[in-house]
Amino acid sequence: MSRRRIFRKQQLKFMVLNLVAFTIIFSIFGIIIFSQVQNTLFSKTDEELIGFKNKMLAENLFWETKPHPPNKEFERNGAPKEKQRPNPRIIVLHWNKDGEIVNQGEIGTLLYENYLLDFKLDEKVLDTITNITINEQYHFRYLLFEDSNDNDDIAYTQLLMNTDAEQTIIHNFGKLIMICSLIFIILSISASYILSKKMMQPIIAAWNKQAEFVENASHELRTPLTVIQNKLELLLRTPQEKIADKFESIALSLSETRRLSKLTSNLLTLARADSAETQLVLESFQFDDFVQKVSEPYIEIAESQDKHFWLSLNSKINIKADKERLHQLLVILLDNALKYTNEHDSIGVKTYIEDQQIVVEVTDTGIGIKEENLQNIFERFYREDKARSRETGGVGLGLSIAQWIVEKHHGTISVLKNQQKGTTFIVKFPK
Ligand code: ADP
Numbered sequence: 191m192s193r194r195r196i197f198r199k200q201q202l203k204f205m206v207l208n209l210v211a212f213t214i215i216f217s218i219f220g221i222i223i224f225s226q227v228q229n230t231l232f233s234k235t236d237e238e239l240i241g242f243k244n245k246m247l248a249e250n251l252f253w254e255t256k257p258h259p260p261n262k263e264f265e266r267n268g269a270p271k272e273k274q275r276p277n278p279r280i281i282v283l284h285w286n287k288d289g290e291i292v293n294q295g296e297i298g299t300l301l302y303e304n305y306l307l308d309f310k311l312d313e314k315v316l317d318t319i320t321n322i323t324i325n326e327q328y329h330f331r332y333l334l335f336e337d338s339n340d341n342d343d344i345a346y347t348q349l350l351m352n353t354d355a356e357q358t359i360i361h362n363f364g365k366l367i368m369i370c371s372l373i374f375i376i377l378s379i380s381a382s383y384i385l386s387k388k389m390m391q392p393i394i395a396a397w398n399k400q401a402e403f404v405e406n407a408s409h410e411l412r413t414p415l416t417v418i419q420n421k422l423e424l425l426l427r428t429p430q431e432k433i434a435d436k437f438e439s440i441a442l443s444l445s446e447t448r449r450l451s452k453l454t455s456n457l458l459t460l461a462r463a464d465s466a467e468t469q470l471v472l473e474s475f476q477f478d479d480f481v482q483k484v485s486e487p488y489i490e491i492a493e494s495q496d497k498h499f500w501l502s503l504n505s506k507i508n509i510k511a512d513k514e515r516l517h518q519l520l521v522i523l524l525d526n527a528l529k530y531t532n533e534h535d536s537i538g539v540k541t542y543i544e545d546q547q548i549v550v551e552v553t554d555t556g557i558g559i560k561e562e563n564l565q566n567i568f569e570r571f572y573r574e575d576k577a578r579s580r581e582t583g584g585v586g587l588g589l590s591i592a593q594w595i596v597e598k599h600h601g602t603i604s605v606l607k608n609q610q611k612g613t614t615f616i617v618k619f620p621k
Contacts, residue, residue, distance in 0.1 A: 193397070197393075197397075201386045201390045204386035204390065205383055208381070208382035209379060212378035212381065213375065216378075224364065227360070231359060232356060235331050235356065238277060238279070238351065239319060239331065239349050240319075242349055243333055243335055243349060246347065247335075280349050280350065281301070281349075281350040281352075282297075282348070282349055282350075283306070283348040283350065284337075284344045285344070286343045286345050291306065291309075305325060306324075311348075312334070313334075316335065317335055318333075319331055320333075320334075322350075328352065329353045329354050329356075329357040331350075331353050332351070334347070403570055403571075406570065407457055407571075410453055410571070411453065414446035414447070421439040421443045453585055453587075457587070459591055459594075460587065460594070463598075470511075470512040470599070471512050471514070472511060472512055473511075475508060477507055477508065478505055478541055480513070480516065481539060481541055481550060484517055484520045485499070485501055485524065485539050488524045488528065488537070497534070498537070499536070501539050502538065504542045505548050506543075507543060512595075512599070519591075519617070520552070522588040522592045523615050523617075524539075526588060526589075527552055527553075527554040527613075529584060530558075531554045532556065535612070537552075537553070537556075546620070547618040547619060547620060548618070548620075549616060549617070551616050552614070552617075554612045556613060557612075558611060561608075564605055569590065571585065571586040573586040596619075600619070601617060601618050601620065602617070602618050603618075
């Protein structure tokens with residue numbers, strides 16, 4: 191599958207994922223708001239129904255409630271009673287044991303014949319407020335409860351309350367939520383597209399970087415391998431010749447083998463750095479003593495190359511760091527200083543404390559780095575002068591490793607700008 195297709199497929203996956211996430215979040219929101227509105231609207235109705243039921247039971251009122259003020263007052267115990275003003279929104283139905291409405295007269299013929307003729311008693315929903323639609327257009331909420339009194343014909347009482355107004359509000363609100371959802375889906379499609387594109391950017395960058403890394407690495411590995419192969423083939427073609435005569439070929443093969451070994455170990459370091467596999471082994475040690483020790487072999491090498499090496503160690507502090515990695519860092523900087531200086535140049539290492547930071551500077555008076563190339567030198571496989579770098583055994587990975595080591599210690603590495611001659615690397619670690 192081509193790289194483009196893979197990216198497009200991944201972006202589509204991200205887009206769908208974002209869209210699903212947005213839809214789920216919005217649906218949950220919608221459901222919560224909708225049910226909250228519904229509950230609030232019906233809570234008043236339910237309160238009234240329950241209140242009415244409690245009043246009826248408490249005052250033992252039966253037969254007397256109906257949508258209009260009753261013309262007949264009746265109380266079970268037969269005592270005279272003050273005229274009641276029933277809730278005009280509530281219709282009271284009294285049922286007998288056979289499931290027949292016993293207070294038809296009280297309800298009113300018009301209401302009864304038009305709406306309640308086919309109305310059946312449903313004992314399953316006793317004491318629970320239930321929704322019902324009569325004649326497929328009138329909405330009621332009702333409360334059915336048992337009448338335990340044996341003195342009359344009434345077995346159950348049902349309180350019905352018309353909720354057409356509430357239903358209209360809920361219906362309109364539902365419509366509004368649907369319209370909002372539609373608008374939201376359209377918006378979230380575009381938002382998901384933009385987001386998925388943004389999410390893909392670092393992936394594409396990392397992929398390209400990785401592909402470039404593999405390409406560079408295989409190129410760098412192939413070059414010394416080709417040299418070694420050619421030299422060995424040459425040796426095989428002339429088996430009768432003495433080793434002394436083929437000294438040059440053997441020496442070159444050996445040097446390429448060393449180069450190969452260094453390259454693979456550098457590649458391994460970076461691969462482990464990328465996978466965050468490498469853990470630092472932190473220990474506390476005297477920084478100046480450590481720098482002195484690492485620099486000592488370089489004093490001799492510099493002398494042998496007619497270069498001057500100086501040390502100025504003034505940090506006088508203990509540092510908590512990974513000794514092996516710090517050693518690797520100094521070796522990279524010192525190796526470079528040696529590689530990119532000529533005879534009579536000088537190389538120096540300076541340590542000091544500045545702004546609560548431990549600073550080590552590796553400076554040289556060598557060939558220097560062009561201002562415009564400074565921003566690239568920490569990139570993998572970057573070499574300012576490929577020919578010279580190859581001559582000195584460099585592949586452009588040293589500074590990338592140096593940067594990783596410094597960052598792993600929460601420090602910074604930079605190059606001094608506008609330097610008259612040579613190069614100065616400044617490494618700072620937190621104290
Ligand atoms: P290399 O193995 O090629 O030295 P590095 O990553 O260590 O790779 O360095 C990257 C490039 O930075 C080098 O190729 C060189 O051009 C430049 N560079 C590094 N150190 C110095 C220095 N002390 N003086 C001049 N140029 C340097």
